[in-house]
Amino acid sequence: MAQINICLKHIFTVFNIFFMLAGGVAIALALWYQFFMDVRGYNLEGRSTQLFILYVVGCIAMMIALLGAYGAHKESKVALIMFLVFMVIGCLVMLIIGIPAAIIHPQLKGIVEQTFRRFVPLDKSSEDVRNMAEVIQEKFHCCGLFSYKDWENIPDSCVCSQEEEKEGKCQTVENNTFMLQRMSVYTKTCFPTIMDHIQFHYNIMLVVSFTLAVLALLGMILSSIMIHQLYYPNRHTIVVSMMPPKYEELHNTPAY
Known part of the structure; x- marks a missing residue:
């Protein structure tokens, strides 16, 4: 029963x-992010840890969901208790x-800006930083x-290019390479574009972490109720009736 x-x-x-x-x-976000970076030739070194965490979180979430579904379907105390433990751990980790x-x-922009200013001048930064900067400049025209x-x-x-000069996207500056030769370069700088991408991925992380935390909390509540019902199967929910009890009607026997 x-x-x-x-x-x-x-x-x-x-x-x-x-x-x-x-x-x-x-998992889809990790795949999309990896594809997005590979297609644009960005260096994934240093981001492999974040991608690995996304893959692991996605796989674990799916396995825990299957464990919970199995525990509820089979009414298995062991499976539901394991599910509850995973929910408690998951909720704490996400929080x-x-x-x-x-x-x-709120301080993210200042922290990122302070970090990026350490790379200036870009000529004297590491080869990875220079290559990344040039890829971004070519891609976003900055x-x-x-x-x-x-x-x-x-x-x-x-x-x-000449077309971009006509569109007013350029400025004329002096380059130190060729005896102060004047050249036309992009007016737009790259940091605002980079910051937009960082903010986007940071917001995704916040949404994912708090969404999983809320789901884990809800899972804790539901699994706790089911475990309670399995351990105390004879305790039924008490329903208070608002209708008055039925009493047998008393009829006076008519006198003849």
Whole structure:
């Protein structure tokens, strides 16, 4: 005989579907991000850890969802207890990640700007930084992180085409490479574009962490109720009736 309320089972099934979808979204984001970076020739070195975490979180979320669905369907105490433990751990981990990230969020731009200013002048930075800067300049038609002066010797990736000069996207500057030769470079700097991308991915991390934390909390509540029903199957929900009790009607026997 079933010991878990059938409505609760349905609710828990819907929950596990959402939880599985959340894991699938995490995996899809990792795949999209990896494809996005590979197509544009960006160096993934240093980002492999973040991608690995997204893959692991997505796979674990999907496996936990399957465990919860199995536990509810088979009314398995062991599976539901394991599910509850994973939910507690997952909720704590997501809050540990999400809360500090949310606190840092208002200061994110200042922190990133301070970090990027250490790369100036770009000519004297590491080869990876120079290559990344030139790829970004070619892709987004910008020059320098904060100014074209970030380069002591302005590279070709900063040079405008004639069409862009006509559109007013360029400025004429002096390049130290060829005896102060004047050249036309992009007016737009690269840091605002880079910052937009960082903000976008940072916001995704916040949304994913707090969404998983809320789902984990909901999973804790639902699984706890089902475990309680399995351990105390004879305790029924007390329903208080607002209708007055029926009493037998007393009829006076008519006198003849």
